[in-house]
Amino acid sequence: MDELPLDQVYTLLAVVDEGTFDAAAAALHVTPxxxxxxxxxxxQRTGRVLLMRSKPVRPTESGEVIVRFARQLALLEKDARTELGLAETGKSRQSSRLTIAVNADSLATWFLLAxxxxxxxxxxxxxxxxxxxxxxxxxxxxxQVMAAVTSSPVPVAGCSVRPLxxxxxxxxxxPEFEQRYLAGQGLADGLREAPVIxxxxxxxxxxxxxxxxxxNKKQGAWGAGTLRHHVPTSEGFCDAIAAGLGWGLVPEPQALPLLRSGALSTLTTDHTVDVPLFWQQWKLDSPALAAVAGAVAETAARELLPAH
Structure with missing residues (x-):
């Protein structure tokens, strides 16, 4: 296969980011x-189908390789222009754009500090x-992203990984929920029947x-009860528990103020859940990405518990 023409590579990226051929055309100032x-x-050049013509458009597995290459190339180009002092005019004045995947609880507790x-x-x-x-x-x-906070220690191809x-x-x-649903029985038995968030x-x-x-001898398929309230935000999750809708596992930084005030109580002091977190990022010599990685590692060392 010959080299990949950059105009075609960036066009593929625009289609994936914008979702349609028409929107990509508008973003690139060309015709559909x-x-x-x-x-x-x-x-034709790669001999592979690169896009699924759905709405929105989605890259195929081969297309994902090209998309990742395009994003890496754009970041390296931006870094190079900055180092050459070419980042003060025209489009080059635009900031570097870093896409990062983060779980909701990290966003609500420590990641924005980083x-x-x-x-x-x-x-x-x-x-x-x-x-x-x-x-x-x-x-x-x-x-889709250049870096991620993840629970997986296994690096994605082309990525490095470090524990956080x-x-x-x-x-x-x-306390009212605990008295109503859990008093007078074993914790495991009670939690299999109680409402859960x-x-x-x-x-x-x-x-x-x-x-x-x-x-817990009854190893049911669900573990917790079948009466479930789905609350897809970290703050809302904690608020739902504080409102008495159910029990749940809350990040320690969010739980401690409510425990001190008496609004919440711990169901057991013998069992907590520790989730290991890792930082994965593309293997690129990018000053911007390195600066973010350093800030994330420094903040995580201060805000998270040390890994075993």
Whole structure:
């Protein structure tokens, strides 16, 4: 295969980012026909279908490789222009754009503290994608993000990985909820019947916690109860528990103020859940990406528990 024409590569990226050929054409200031011709030419050159013509358009597995290459190339070009002193005129005045996948609990507790420490000379524009820590690596693999906070220590192809620490979760509920649903019986038995708060349908944290409790002989498919309230924000999740709708596992920094005030109580002091977090990023010699990685590692060392 010959070299990949950059106009075709960037056109593919525009189509994926904008979602349609027409929107990509508007962003690139060309006609939709020109966009279609460039994509067809790139597919012919690579001998692979690169896009699924859905709404919005989605890259195929081969297309993801090209998308990742395009994003890396754009970042390296921006860094090179900055080092050459060419970042003060025209389009080059635009800030570097870093796309990062972060789980909701990290966003609500410590990650923005890290972002605040990143130097803004030259400026960096952050595009944060909220995703469960068990699934952020998929966005890395697809080329949708350049870095991710993840629970996976296995590096995605073309990425490096470093441990950040442990995020501790405490099982909590209101005292009234605990008295109503859990008094007079074993914790495992009570939690299999009590209402529970979950983040979304992929959230297995509460179920795994119940299955891990001593004396849990009934290994049901759910672990926790079937009466579930889905609350897909970190702050809303905690608020739902404080409102007495159910019990759940809350990040320690969010739980401690409510425990001190008496609004919540811990269901057990013997069992917590520690989720290991890792930082994965593209293997690029990018000053902007390195600055973010350094700030994230420094903040995580201060805010998270040390890894075992």
């Amino acid at each position: 026909s020109a966009v279609s011709q460039r994509i067809k030419a790139l597919e 972002v605040r420490q990143v130097p803004q000379d030259p400026p960096i524009c952050f595009e944060l994608r909220r995703e469960d820590e068990a699934h952020t690596t998929a966005l890395l693999r697809e080329g 620490g442990l995020a501790r979760y405490l099982p909590v509920a209101t 979950v983040f979304d349908r992929r959230d297995d944290l509460q179920d795994a916690f119940v299955r891990s409790l001593p004396g």
